[in-house]
Amino acid sequence: MSKSERPIRLFRNLNAKVASIPMILTALVVFVGGTAWTVLYSFTNSKLLPRLNFVGLDQYHRLWATPRWLISIENLLIYGVISLVFSLVIGFILAALLDQKIRFEDTFRTIFLYPFALSFIVTGLVWQWLLNPDFGIQGVIRGLGWTSFNFDPLYNSSIVIYGISIAALWQGTGLIMCLMLAGLRGIDEDIWKAARVDGIPMWKTYLFIIIPMMRPVFITTLVIIASGIVKVYDLVVAQTSGGPGIASEVPAKYVYDYMFFAQNLGQGFAASTMMLLSVMIVIVPWAYLEFGGRKRV
Amino acid sequence: MSAPSGAIRADASEPNGPKPRHMFSRRNIFLYGTLILVALYYLLPLYVMIVTSLKGMPEIRLGNIFSPPLEITFEPWVKAWSTACTGLNCDGLSRGFWNSVRITVPSVILSIAIASVNGYALANWRFKGADTFFIILIVGAFIPYQVMIYPIVIILREIGLYGSLSGLVIVHSIFGMPILTLLFRNYFTSMPEELFRAARVDGAGFWGIYLRIMVPMSLPIFVVAVILQVTGIWNDFLFGVVYTRPDTYPMTVQLNNIVNSVQGVKEYNVNMAATILTGLVPLVIYFISGRLFVRGIAAGAVKG
Amino acid sequence: MAEIENPSVSIQNLSLNYGAVSVLQTLNLDIADGEFIVLLGPSGCGKSTLLNCIAGLLDISKGRIFIKGKNVTWEEPKDRGIGMVFQSYALYPQMTVEKNLSFGLRVAGLARGEIAKRIARAAEILQIEPLLQRKPSALSGGQRQRVAIGRALVRDVDVFLFDEPLSNLDAKLRSELRVEIKLLHRRLQNTMIYVTHDQIEAMTLADRIAVMKGGVIQQLDAPQTIYNRPVNRFVAGFLGSPAMNFVEGRLEKRGDGWFFVAEDLNIPLGTYQFDGQPEAGPAVFGIRPEHVSLNSGTGWPFSTAANVEVVEPMGSDTLVWLKLAEQKFSVRVTSERTPKNDEAVTVGFDPMRASLFNAETGSRI
Amino acid sequence: MAEIENPSVSIQNLSLNYGAVSVLQTLNLDIADGEFIVLLGPSGCGKSTLLNCIAGLLDISKGRIFIKGKNVTWEEPKDRGIGMVFQSYALYPQMTVEKNLSFGLRVAGLARGEIAKRIARAAEILQIEPLLQRKPSALSGGQRQRVAIGRALVRDVDVFLFDEPLSNLDAKLRSELRVEIKLLHRRLQNTMIYVTHDQIEAMTLADRIAVMKGGVIQQLDAPQTIYNRPVNRFVAGFLGSPAMNFVEGRLEKRGDGWFFVAEDLNIPLGTYQFDGQPEAGPAVFGIRPEHVSLNSGTGWPFSTAANVEVVEPMGSDTLVWLKLAEQKFSVRVTSERTPKNDEAVTVGFDPMRASLFNAETGSRI
Amino acid sequence: TDLEVTHWWTSGGEAAAVAELAKAFDATGNHWVDGAIAGSGGTARPIMISRITGGDPMGATQFNHGRQAEELVQAGLMRDLTDVATKGKWTEVVRPKSLLDSCTIDGKIYCVPVNIHSWQWLWLSNAAFEKAGVPVPKNWNEYVAAAPALEKAGIVPLAVGGQAWQSSGAFDVLLAAVGGTDTFLKVYKDKDAKFAAGPEVAKVFKAADDARKMAKNTNVQDWNQATNMVITGKAGGQIMGDWAQGEFQVAGKTAGKDYTCLPGLGLNEVIATGGDAFYFPLLKDADKSKAQEVLAETLLDPKTQVAFNLKKGSLPVRGDVDLNAANDCMKKGLAILAKGAVMPWTDQLLSQDSQKQKEDLFSEFFAKPEMTLEEAQKRFADIIATAD
Ligand SMILES: Nc1ncnc2c1ncn2[C@@H]1O[C@H](COP(=O)(O)OP(=O)(O)OP(=O)(O)O)[C@@H](O)[C@H]1O
Ligand SMILES: Nc1ncnc2c1ncn2[C@@H]1O[C@H](COP(=O)(O)OP(=O)(O)OP(=O)(O)O)[C@@H](O)[C@H]1O
């Protein structure tokens, strides 16, 4: 049979389309559908069970009048900035150190990476324990004789979010380091040589030449860190349960608490819609630029 | 070859051969010093966990969490593994372990299978609209899980898989899909397109190319995917607790139960032993395949 | 372009766009049975694109493609009766050579015996029998290339497509394999379409060369015709290494005869074969370095004096750079008669060997 | 090799190992001031390694390196008075051309005025003034290469090191830039050490060529000497394209004269200049395709009959393949006198132009 | 038949109590599959609700009786137990009557109350006061007065765990004890926001402020850890429900000798009739439905009631059982109950939503010394204004 006519578009690459059905379903039904569903019900006064009983923007008014939500947002911002900055900085520095053709690179890398294998639950527990003022670091140092030593981030409202960040960084920087290391390994050797011939000191080479060259790595890393930041939940639950008081609450926990503990789905949906909205504003344009268009990377 | 001319005649004290390197040069002290300090910081929690898990409760009450155990006891380990109680169930983590295995293995396989096919379709068979779905997927990676819990309960209920193992496997596959698809797509995109074309000329179809050409060439990225998924799924708490029933609770839920079922004082040693036991599987995988992991990351993740 | 009876491959009004970018524009090409066609052109001119269209690896935007008289425009690559060899070899790295060769046949479901027979034949032709059990990573560049050709060979097809099959190899291997491909073609008598941007390959291998630029075939002719009578300045400049000399000036009629004039230069064009009726105006005079002679007396239709600027010894020959009408001009001489820098020399050539181009359109006059 | 007074670069007993692998073995090399040395050799022979040792980018295992009479063995690269140009250009991608050029100078703390002056000079020499504000990604390959050279230029150094600076460019650009580098050298009169595996580049650029193989310099001589009197079979085969013909046979003394004998071939070596006292035994006879003539009468010290096998037109010339003593043999002829396939021809040459090698050691006899 | 029962009773005393229920149920030839979910009701409830709404219901599940399962019942997901209740004459045996009322929606009974929990207890460590050299207080006011002495002796006067419901509960207890039953009802039942902002309640906030100051060095999360501080004499006392009793029992402490309990903080001896109840999701499997009935009966069986409540430290829901084995504190509770001094608790009066908001407020209040009483009370009144 000679196909002289242009075949119907839908059936070209049929196999590829069939194979992509799980992805398409996930994208449309779960992500788009689920999101739309959530947004829709955020305008209702659903309590324990979702009900289409619309109350307009009530849930949003209440949300933004709730001190706990405002604290959560503030905490998320602090936590986000700390995670981003320190993950990137520490991850990069560690990667740069490991990239110096050192001995025992494998050992060091494994040490930095292993916390990533542990769940946030475990991480939270361990650090809760280490930061416990009676048994933990503070207790031990006081035991050594420095009795005025004070280090109880988990029990001090004003710095508790930093205490949580310590654990988060411990868990997450290993992966960032790996990504950075992979990126560094991808840099043309000649660039290093050129910089040495030019007499540019190591740190300047990193700062002015290598880092700008690693833009794609930083972007991938940013995506990974950022997606983790928005979702931070387990760690807080395991470490402080939001305490002391509500000092370490985060939005994801607010959503969870109000959806399930308080049995006020509408409120939870409104909060999650706000989270989504902020994510979308940042991510969608970026994702479009990065992955859309015709270019084949 | 001639001897060098007089002007630069050799002199024994002149630089000759490799530049002398001191083992304790400033650079090395700084470099290794920093690395060792940081390594200590990273190891400290692990050390504390292990040490604590080997102490008896009386010793723990004495205070110093950093001091090595005076008397090593494996009691806490035994207890954590086989006798710690949650409610009426006093079989420790052991039951959770097998549940975790039963959850993790199919979830890892299914999620990687789906994601790799997705990545392959996106990289090599770009049909119209594929990009849109992909972008949705990537944005999906940022959606807090809490947002999705409820809709997924409804979806699972509608397809009748709620509470079953298959339901949980599907959930894991869905939430693993964005990052894994991104990883595989990047990896397959970085493979020479000519290979794909050659296979098409050879007459292989979509699945033929995938199974016989692409998969055998993708070991590094599969390793990365397996590591990420095993860690992610093994460590998952939220889905495990929401989408399963008590007799199929994974280890993390069991861990949470043991840790939070405080009977009198917290048994820190048992908790720590349970914690280590829970983290053991992903840890072992990391220790074994760390090198492949970095290589795979370099191949897949970094090229945006 | 001459009409070809029963062309082996016939491309009609082919267009291809990537989004808004048009890469190929209403391209027509008929290839005779058993012909060796080389697609030659600078990087990015659309050679690979055209080849991929023929192979069915790219969806075309407009036009039709016939292979052996059959409209294959929308056929799958495997059903087109083509074999393809890629620049990067594209061997399946995890399979042995034998598996590489047999992969397509196994996919097609051929009988074992038949597969073995075909592999044996290909291996014998390409002399890769001892390599059959090796993996591609254990082969040298040349061997890999041969296996890649073998993969096309076992498919027993009418048309072979080569996409720069030699450009990843070193110079020496390249020249060896060139000869092998030529012998292979002579032996198989298949139609071959061969993409390259290496003009030596094009010249040595082709029955006809299609010189492409910007998605358009500039000239399709036998190698010697293209070399000696390029249809435009692009083709003239693209072929030949060292490149043809171009002198910009004017075409003028003086009395009966036409002259090319640039500054103090006056070249009589008595022996030049015009492509049609010449017209006076700006023109470019082109002549190849090897068609110019140095210090070889005044027996030439044209000769003039010049000063040597740079001498480039190239092993067998030497390239002598000088200025003619204030414009760079090179002469290729055999190594024995090499002048020195700044030496005064006389330059002589026969305008019959030259090419004249319209200064604006660049087409041959 | 002649002694060089006050060499610009002097390498003494240099050895370099990567772990257990020895890449360079007690290598000695003296380079005169202002000389243009080309390191030529196949891939992996240690050219880049040697260059990196000179630049101080690799820690050597043994030996010493002098630049301008100063022992720089342990110096940092920046203090050696060298500038280096890399194959991949290694431009800093996020900086403009100007920044690329000035970065090293700014770090070194030079005065602004001085920096501006140097950049202006380099930009003028390389004609990249209009590009100064562009980023490397907005430059063509040739322009990038020029910027890379500029970066070495502004450092105002005595010795320039080039590591295959042209191999990423297409053929045309390569030949253009070749001339530019040559002119640059003539203008600056710096010492230049240039790594390549392209023999045309080596032949056209070098004052002297060092042919390397396996970490050892095989021959260090002027290009023509290397081309015409290669010291061993490797050098002979490596240089020249099309490659030298080798015929394996025996060296025999018949009466007074020496003969090269292979099957029915008897080549009298009366005109051949032996390197020492010849001995009878297995030998290889080498002669370049362009030193052989076809159908040009019997005026040659040696001539014989043969059948044409393949004819490869190469544009300006044609390569004719035939068999001599059952061994492949090519002859380069100008396009006009091209024989047909299977035509019977006579082959003639003067053994004076040939090279004879010991069959075992490969060294010149 | 296997019946899966989910609950959040995982602490020492609780687990022992559940074991009694399981034993009794297993004795009927069925099998109790234990589905304990650790943490508090807050952690467990969402899981239970997801499973019920997700179509994978358990056989029975614990809720606090009151309004937590209201919507599930309305959605028709819960089983109507009226027939079983009629057969077992629940309306007659269950006391106080309000317990069964909380299980009744539209005249149908949907749950089985298993115990009465009262929040209003102050647990004091005799050893701690001895160490501080002050007598064991008789009521809240004395206790507050004794706080400095305790502190001086290195003892945390009042243990309040970090979990939000503990601080919120402590406030409610103060509201009922310091403010009195009427105040409590006016605020939570009538939801009188103006009153909640008024001087009566301000007094309660004053007391809460005392509690906050006394509790500031607690540093534990879980309620039973806080109880443990009292047991070990690290803390002077704890405001906690009667379930704390179970912990003392497990630790082998004797009421009156090792510790002292003050119902209603010694100010207002009333028992709130909160408590736990079991709900039975609608199941398709007939066998299991049958087993549900058996379980429902078993739970209210007098023997089970006694065994369970002795371990749990709470009061049985039927008056006709023999509780001679009960200890001092329990007897105090029984006496109050017998007097009919009962009141409803917040679980019955407020929605979970309002409860949660309240929890957020008081957990912040207790953790943040710089939060003024006025601000706290204003926010409290706001919550009451929108409460349902
Ligand atoms: N996927 C694509 N999307 C957009 N443009 C493309 C794509 N592939 C190729 N092109 C463009 O099409 C043109 C022709 O590309 P093609 O690969 O055919 O060139 P070529 O002649 O084979 O070059 P080379 O000698 O470098 O292989 C180029 O300008 C290229 O930029
Ligand atoms: N880091 C290294 N470790 C071990 N061996 C190396 C390393 N770098 C280079 N080599 C080896 O040293 C030899 C010389 O390498 P070098 O790069 O100098 O070759 P080259 O002559 O420049 O080749 P090319 O023409 O391909 O650039 C090679 O055989 C290579 O395998």
Ligand SMILES: [Mg+2]
């Ligand atoms: Mg191409």
Ligand SMILES: [Mg+2]
């Ligand atoms: Mg090199």
